[in-house]
Amino acid sequence: MELTLASAGESHGPALVAIVGGLPAGLELDRDAIDADLRRRQEGYGRSRRQQIERDRVEVLAGLRHGRTLGTPLALVVRNVDHKNWTWGMSPWPPEGEPSGKGIKPVTLPRPGHADLAGVLKYGHDDVRDSLERASARHTAVHVAAGAVAKALLAGIGIAVRGAVVDEEGLRRAVDEARKERDTVGGVVEVRATGVPPGLGSYATKEDRLDARLAFALMGIQAVKGVEVGDGFALAAMRGSQAHDEIRPDRRRDTNHAGGIEAGVSNGEEIVVRAAMKPLPTLMKPLASVDLVSGEAGQALVERSDVAAVEALAVVAEAAVAWELAGAAREKFGGDALEDFVAAHRAYLERIQWA
Numbered sequence: 001m002e003l004t005l006a007s008a009g010e011s012h013g014p015a016l017v018a019i020v021g022g023l024p025a026g027l028e029l030d031r032d033a034i035d036a037d038l039r040r041r042q043e044g045y046g047r048s049r050r051q052q053i054e055r056d057r058v059e060v061l062a063g064l065r066h067g068r069t070l071g072t073p074l075a076l077v078v079r080n081v082d083h084k085n086w087t088w089g090m091s092p093w094p095p096e097g098e099p100s101g102k103g104i105k106p107v108t109l110p111r112p113g114h115a116d117l118a119g120v121l122k123y124g125h126d127d128v129r130d131s132l133e134r135a136s137a138r139h140t141a142v143h144v145a146a147g148a149v150a151k152a153l154l155a156g157i158g159i160a161v162r163g164a165v166v167d168e169e170g171l172r173r174a175v176d177e178a179r180k181e182r183d184t185v186g187g188v189v190e191v192r193a194t195g196v197p198p199g200l201g202s203y204a205t206k207e208d209r210l211d212a213r214l215a216f217a218l219m220g221i222q223a224v225k226g227v228e229v230g231d232g233f234a235l236a237a238m239r240g241s242q243a244h245d246e247i248r249p250d251r252r253r254d255t256n257h258a259g260g261i262e263a264g265v266s267n268g269e270e271i272v273v274r275a276a277m278k279p280l281p282t283l284m285k286p287l288a289s290v291d292l293v294s295g296e297a298g299q300a301l302v303e304r305s306d307v308a309a310v311e312a313l314a315v316v317a318e319a320a321v322a323w324e325l326a327g328a329a330r331e332k333f334g335g336d337a338l339e340d341f342v343a344a345h346r347a348y349l350e351r352i353q354w355a
């Protein structure tokens with residue numbers, strides 16, 4: 001059983017949408033729990049005034065009845081409240097009436113570090129906005145909603161996933177300083193998953209490797225430039241005798257340098273992954289750029305933006321890891337009904353006698 005996710009949505013368009021396939025029937029979803037994750041994603045330190053405009057809430061259009069999944073595609077929507085200020089500028093159809101609101105003037109000064117330049121070259125756009133709207137991290141909202149669904153599924157087999165900023169105090173200090181200097185900052189987040197049984201993922205092919213899948217999922221999040229599993233880069237400087245986690249008679253480990261994954265397979269220890277986020281590229285003191293129409297040197301686009309979105313990344317990375325673990329669990333335990341999935345998990349733990 002393959003878990004699938006397709007998403008669409010521009011930052012200032014009408015809405016963000018996701019279609020989730022491969023869920024078992026009978027999974028109970030709690031709207032408040034999904035909305036709580038959407039709220040956590042919005043609350044981070046250093047976010048822009050945009051977050052005071054948005055009150056992200058999930059809507060479900062299909063796949064759910066009376067709070068339980070039907071085993072059919074689940075359609076999720078998160079609306080962009082800010083769209084009301086962009087109805088002409090981001091109208092999906094040719095806009096009617098006089099231009100008004102935001103987004104009516106083409107953006108021609110690409111920001112270094114954003115999708116702007118590569119996007120217009122690749123797709124042949126005349127307006128950088130045609131690229132930046134989708135490249136924006138705004139659509140992580142609907143991925144967080146999907147991640148909350150994945151967490152509900154994982155909870156059924158005792159797996160919990162939590163993301164956090166690695167140095168929250170340091171980040172807040174850095175945000176305060178950067179805000180004064182009208183600059184931006186990045187940071188590092190860590191996601192931990194407990195209750196993961198040994199045997200999720202496989203060494204059989206690179207596509208099956210759980211570490212590869214988690215790295216792909218994390219690197220797929222906007223502004224992420226580095227990913228580590230367990231001790232990651234630090235392992236390169238260790239001796240083999242220090243780097244590996246000795247196996248006790250009960251098959252557990254006292255150390256977890258591997259971050260819960262060996263040879264692409266979960267080993268029953270806590271999964272630990274980290275993602276490094278670059279500083280956001282929209283700068284209030286812009287960097288050098290080029291005007292794509294005149295060809296003259298200029299300064300990059302300045303528009304409302306965040307000083308940092310690292311706390312948001314912790315929530316988005318949590319959702320991404322939950323999503324991948326849920327996918328790997330669906331592949332291993334299958335089942336059309338939630339009960340079948342849970343029973344297959346229980347039978348597996350009995351076979352390997354894993355407490």
Ligand code: EPS
Pocket residue numbers: 011048049050051054082135136137138139141282303304305306
């Ligand atoms: C973003 C720019 C900002 C962020 C946005 C991502 O939006 P705006 O340009 O409307 O101020 O707030 O993130 C969100 C809206 C969100 O909900 O995460 C960007 O360029 O990536």
